[in-house]
Every structure is written in C-alpha cells, then in structure tokens.
Amino acid sequence: MSKELIRLRNIRMAFDDEVVLNDLNLYINDKEFLTLLGPSGCGKTTTLRIIGGFTTPVSGDVLFNGVRINDVPPYRRQINTVFQKYALFPHMNVFENVAFGLRMPKVEEQLDENGKVVSRRKVKISEAEIRTRVMEMLETVSLKGFETRKPDALSGGQQQRVAIARALVNRPKVLLLDEPLGALDLKLRKDMQLELKKIQQQVGITFIYVTHDQEEALTMSDTIVVMDKGCIQQIGTPEDIYNEPKNAFVADFIGESNIIDGVMVRDKLVKMYGREFPCLDGGFAENEPVDVVIRPEDIDIVPVDQGQLVGTVTSVTFKGMQYDIIVDFRGFKWLIQTTDHSPVGARIGVKIDPDGFHIMKKSQYSGMFGDYSSYSDEYDELSDAEALDDGEDEGAEEERREEGYAE
C-alpha cells in the first residue's frame, strides 16, 4: 500500500540477563497507524524506546528509510514522542512547552549527488515563524487561549493535548505514543481515541502507539502488532487479528473467545466433544490436534432437540446490549453473548454456523486460555494477578454449586 519507513531487524534486548525482546522483526509503513498491543512486561514499551532512540538494543538493527540508526541519538531522529505521563516541562507555560522543539537549533545537511554530506549548517527558526506554528498547532489540538497557562494549571486531557502539540509541531515523520490515554477517565479516553485518529489522518504521518487496551487498539489502528513475552505473536489489521487469531494468546487477548481442544478430521471438518462440525478452515494435516476458537457472539441458542451441543446454563449476567451467559458443556464452560434470556439451570442447545469456527494450530499457549470457569464480571476489567486469583476462587465455588445441580 505505501512504502516502508522503519524496519526492526533481529532486535534483541535484555536488562541484567532478563530477556525483554527476543529476535524481534517488524517493519512499519509510512503514514500508517500501528499499535503495539500486549500485557505489561511484553516488551512493547521497550520496542517504542528503541525506535525513539532512548535505549540501544543488545543486537539487531533499527533502519529508518533504509539507513541504520542504532547509534543516532534521539535529538537527531525525525521522530517525536508523547510520553506516558506527558513529561511536560513544569516551569514553562504551554506556549514555551510547544515552542521548545522549534527553538532547538537544527542542523541542515547539504548532500552531494552521491548522498554524502558536503556541509552542515545550523538553522534557526525565526521567532515570528515559531509563533505562527505554535498557535497553529494549539488550534489543531483545540487549546487556543491556554498559551500562558502552566502545565499544573491544566486538566489531564489538556496536558495530553499539549504533549501531542509539543511533539507534532516539529513535523516529525513518526510520532510515538506510549499509553498516552492511560491516565484519562473512560469518557475522555473514548473522545481522545477518535481525536487522535483524526489528527493522524490530518497530519498524515506514521503513528506508533503502545497500549494494553485491546479495544483502543481495534478502534484506532491500521495495523496491530500483538506482543507477549518479548515476541511478536501476530501482525495484522484489526479485522485479521480479531477474526483470524494465530494462537490462543491472541484469541484470548483480543475480545472474548471460547477456546476448545479439537481435532481437524480433514479440511473443513473439525471434531470436538466427539462430534464433527463443518467449518471453513483448511490446510491442516489429517487428524491434527488443534485449538478451536468460537467467539461468544457467533453462538446461537436453540431448543435442545435442534442443538449441535447441549449444555446447562450456570450463570447469566445482564450487560445492557446483551446477556453474558456461561454454559457448561461437559465440564468446559463457554461464554455466549446473546440477546435472548435463558434462566440459570436451563438445559439449552447451541448451534454454530461453519463460519463461526476459527481453527488454530497448537501453540505454547494451548490450554492456558479460553475456559470461562473463572469468569466473573471483574474479570476483563482488572487484569492483575490478584483479580485472577479471585476469579479462580469464584470458579471453584461455581463448580461446587454445579455439582449440586447434578444431584
């Protein structure tokens, strides 16, 4: 679609023997909105810092327009960054913050026809031009009239805009954003997501965005790079990532997924729970064990006698747009999202269309995700270890309750 701007080649990064990035390969196109998505500690921020020039990889190359820039300091890269906590200069007002980059002397290089540097000279931008560019930029981020405010007299959202303006006013080729919306409340975050996307299209440069919020990634990105444990798990458009996850980690991290052990009998026929289901996937060996992903919204509830599978409802949660129903199929719990209400304890049948199945090869993540035994309302909101522990406890409780039903 467009030409390649940045390439990371065989990047390895370690802090004190702890491997953070393991042989990372990635290219980023000009003018694209690329998101590095993953849980904390997956190496996404480190990747961003390597592109920005704040960390040097242990080995591997960073190429910018085909030129190796490993040893180019941050102040000579055509890349600007919006930091997680904004890092606005507290002793300067909004205008001075935004003007900071413009006031720095730029070195202009004259090249001869072979691309060799003939001469360098320092260029200073005139005060009048600085004024126009800063005011223009403040207008872009709707902060006109705030020039003389100090950063600590601004709200979180306004500080955020100043940080974006301060970076963009330098007309970089690439803007790096390190979880820039993390500190904002939900409503503001949604607004800023749309606004960021708008700004990106308006200025027409590459945005590289780091986040652990899958919804944010799906909303804004042209390309999503899903990372875990220092490795890239999948690269693709939001649709690809959602519809065709490569392994159980991606399927679980992006949206909700039921992931079931299965066997690929032959092309377009998958077997699970001892039954064969028609599907659309192929390209596997005969009788190859696979992970089967079924999205909760692709499952239809039908009367028991018409169901491909029959299970028992163990919990129902009203979510506004739909009910989240947990159904027990022989000890494995599925999440079904439906607009029809089924009472707890009801026997229901389910039907899945062939295009509702997504088949994945087995991976190191197989068996780790996709079972909703531990499902609770808090589950997807709190992703720290404590919440997971709580969830497991609840799951155990649910199992006990369910044994009661069996009797």
Next chain:
Amino acid sequence: MKKNGILSRLFLALVFLFLYAPILVLIVFSFNDSKSNAVWGGFTLDWYVQLLNNRTVLEALQTTLLVSVLATAIATVAGTAAAIGFSSMKRRPRNACLTVNSIPMTNADIITGVSMMLLFVFAGQALADFSGWLNTTAWAESANLWFDFGFDMGFLTLLIAHVTFDIPYVIVAVLPKLRQLDPNLAEAALDLGATRWTAFRKVVLPELMPGIVNGLLIAFTMSIDDFVISYFTAGSQVSTLSMYVYAQVRRRVSPEINALSTLMFVAVLLLLVVINLRQARQEQRRKRQALRT
C-alpha cells in the same frame, strides 16, 4: 491533653533562657559604654566604630567572605554533579555512597580539622621532597630548571577544607529534588531535539534549582560559621573572623569582640531565616500541587 500547663511553660522558658541568655548578654554588652563585661555604663556604638577601623578585623572579614563565597560556589557545582551521579546509580552502590557522604557531616569538626591538617602537612612535605629530588636530576640541571612544589598551609588549604566539608550539605539538599524529578523530562527534551547538555540546562536544572539554592545557602552558612576546621587548616598567615575572635579572647575579652560576634550572629541568623522560609514555601507549594492532582 492540656496544652499550656504551668510546668511545661516554665520548662520551655528555662530552655530558651539557657539557649539564648548568653547571646543576649553578648548583644547587650556590645552596646555597653564601659570596658567591663559586668557593669553597664550606658549605650554606645563605639565598639562597632572601632571594629570598622580595625585593619586586622577587616582583613579577617575579607578572608572569611572570600573563602565562604569561593568554597560555596565550588561545592555547589561539585555537590550538584555528585548528587546527579548518585541518583543515576543502582540502589546498593548509591546507598554506600550516601553513607560515605554523611560521615563528614556527623563527624566531629575537630577530627575533620586535624586530619585535613595532617594531610596538608604530609602532602606539602611530600611535594617538597619530590621537587628536591627533581632538582638533583641531570635533566633538571641541564635544562636549568628549578622546581618547588612544596606548599605551606594558607588560603588555598583553607579553601580546600571548606569545599570538602560543604559538599555533603549540597548533595543532601539536591538529592530530594532529583528524586521528585520525572525521569521522562530529560528524555522529552532530547526527543524534541535538545542535546544532552541543553536538556540538562533548560529542563533538568530549572527543576533542581530550589534544591541547589538551598544547598548553596546551607553551605555558605556552614562556611562563614566554621571555626574548628579553619583553625587547623589556615596555617599561620591567614585567619578568618572566628579565628580572630578566638585569638582576641585568649588575651582578654574586649567589648569589640562582643560587637563582632553580634554582627556574625545576626548574619548567620538572617541566612537561617532565609533558608527556613524558602523550605517552608517549597513545602507548601508541593502540598498545593499534590492537592490538585
């Protein structure tokens, strides 16, 4: 709990009496129109006038101010640099450095003073011996050179001593500011095209400034106030105000000394007030910011 019991008030009064009565007597008698330190002979400013006409005093004042200003300037730069170095260390070596840093502050002045004196005497002698040996070499003779690296204690050794005991105070004043500093600030400046030096000057330094100024004021107060360490390291040629006072008192206590001491007391008091006011203001500003966020 009852706040103002008679006993606790009495206790407080006694504490203040013991603390400040001597200074009060000193100040009162600096205006005494009599040579005696026991009999009040009426109000006068004569002792102050005499003081200002005393060349030795003025010289001592000059030495004191010069050594304090220079030592403070050097120590502020060195201490700030050291604090920045400390803060970028890993935790264990940093804690080791901080402990070493705090030893000179808790150490008795007399030990610092004597040990520095010994060091200076030793170094002066060693350098003198070295230049003596150089002068006997054929090379020096043929080149017609005469070396004399030896030195006696004097202004320079006094200055070195002051710089040495000032540095820890600057470090201790600057470190908290560094701890509050957002590590991304310097990176943001680099990101926007500033070189490391510009980033430090335009972004980091203004953030550290309150701490640096506090350190500077404390160092200056310590320097101007010091007697023991100066006494051991100044040699016989130069003397500071406090050394002059000591020398005079050994002969007999003249009211002139009262006047001089009063002036020194007031100067140091003013500095302390300034330091405390600054710290209180910064504390308040920090609290207000914390409230807002």
